Amino acid sequence: MLTSRIAISGFGAVGRATAHLLLARRDRYRTVFGVDVRLVAVCGSRSGAFDPAGLAPDRFDVLEAGLSGPDFIASSGADVLIEAGPSDFRTGGPGLDYIRSALTGGVDTIVISKGALVCDGRALRDRARASGAMLKISGATAAALPTIDLLHYNLAGCTTLRVDGILNATSNYLLDAMMIRGVGLDEALAEAQAGGFAEPDPRNDIEGWDTACKLLILANFGLGADLMMTDLTVEGIQSVTSGHIAQWRADGLAPRLVGSVIRDGDALRASVGIRTYPPNDPFAHIAGKNKAIRIETDAMGEIVAIGGGSGPIATAAAALKDLEHIFQSRSLR
Ligand SMILES: NC(=O)c1ccc[n+]([C@@H]2O[C@H](COP(=O)([O-])OP(=O)(O)OC[C@H]3O[C@@H](n4cnc5c(N)ncnc54)[C@H](OP(=O)(O)O)[C@@H]3O)[C@@H](O)[C@H]2O)c1
Structure with missing residues (x-):
């Protein structure tokens, strides 16, 4: 043995x-x-x-x-x-x-x-x-949530054209609470902190930095990029207002904090920000503390993974x- x-x-x-x-x-x-x-x-x-x-x-x-x-x-x-x-x-x-x-x-x-x-x-x-x-x-x-293993094992040999990820459970929970229950960001945050799944200092989650970290690591280790944090455009959910929420509801769209890496010729461009999805998009249904990743490849098409526990x-x-x-x-x- x-x-x-x-x-x-x-x-x-x-x-x-x-x-x-x-x-x-x-x-x-x-x-x-x-x-x-x-x-x-x-x-x-x-x-x-x-x-x-x-x-x-x-x-x-x-x-x-x-x-x-x-x-x-x-x-x-x-x-x-x-x-x-x-x-x-x-x-x-x-x-x-x-x-x-x-x-x-x-x-x-x-x-x-x-x-x-x-x-x-x-x-x-x-x-x-x-x-x-x-x-x-x-x-x-x-x-x-399987992410790096999808790139390393399941999609081995393919060229990845694009990765989109809802990678931060806390910000997804907060956005969802604002959209579904109409609570403000501060109230939703207090709930999440009381439930033990938001940090006492939630800035890394809310401002998009935690998503950016995961995205950068995925790009560098999974796609062979050589990005630094300064190469990423990073926006969080801290500026979402009741006006945004009302507009998204009126338009039938679901907002999600998403990190994206997009292949552009030989370059890979990465950013984090709020994107909105119509009801027929899987990302519109990533509720609460859930996470998800969508990977688009040249030869295996599009893969979506959803879920995985947090904590x-x-x-x-x-x-x-x-x-x-x-x-x-x-x-x-
Ligand atoms: N919590 C989650 O659900 C979760 C999920 C995904 C990823 N993570 C990641 O997992 C990591 C740990 O999270 P956690 O929730 O376990 O945090 P935590 O409870 O705060 O634990 C951090 C540990 O690191 C130790 N530490 C600090 N400085 C150290 C040093 N110089 N040498 C050795 N140990 C040192 C601390 O030691 P002392 O106790 O002596 O201060 C403590 O034991 C973090 O990087 C976090 O981002 C956490």
Whole structure:
């Protein structure tokens, strides 16, 4: 039986959900892949836990001070890193150093946070290529909604002509509430925050930055683009007024915050903004906290994927889908 040693950096809601799901699936990994999976290290910003024989959930409650940082993870002997720290697309966030260190050391890396991929995606890909490490990013690209895997696997060989995505559940919920129930943005936002699915600081969601991050990562990692955030036109939903809502209702249109990448000759152009859809368009029916992606290709036509859960468990499951793909690619089956 082969052994795979896993480390998780960033041990908040998603990191913990990933740890629990990973341990709950250990029998599956043994049966399907013939791999004994051990969670050898976890860490937050200042503390963590380590056991080369594998951590059990009772070690998650009280973490040990000082066990944190890229060097701690490197010294754990992990052969797979799952990075689940905060997303900061302006600096790359703390995840950047963990990911750089892991890829440099040839450690397969599953990235859930978006910041590092936005800020330094090309260099990270180069590091992975140089060391032979795999770099998987489902968690950072709308998680449970298949996006990057559609481009990499299902549409392999096709030329993608256009991608449109409703990639941010919070802004979709807010727009939907304004359209269907006639509430204002502030009221809808207060509801979403009370329900725990909008951040206390919701600007990244509302102003379109979270959508832009996912779109940029999809364009760069899925379509071979080399875009920076400054290449994107980004508009959010913060300026939607009751006048807009009344007009869209009168016209029978459904507004959605959509990120689009469009092939224009050899170039790819990306933007985020509100687009409106007639009732016969699938995007008109993406309600509430739902997400969707539509991909137009030269040879396979148009593909639409809708749904996928949001939240820590669905995100953890997307990261562990990446882990299974690593096992398959490494022929650990
Ligand atoms: N929540 C979701 O449903 C969801 C969905 C999709 C994607 N994501 C992405 O998943 C990531 C994690 O989200 P979350 O909800 O789990 O956030 P969270 O609960 O705030 O957890 C973030 C974790 O990162 C840790 N951290 C901060 N700086 C660190 C450092 N220098 N080294 C190691 N760990 C550090 C924090 O440690 P301390 O506890 O010590 O501060 C905390 O454990 C984010 O990038 C988010 O965008 C989340």
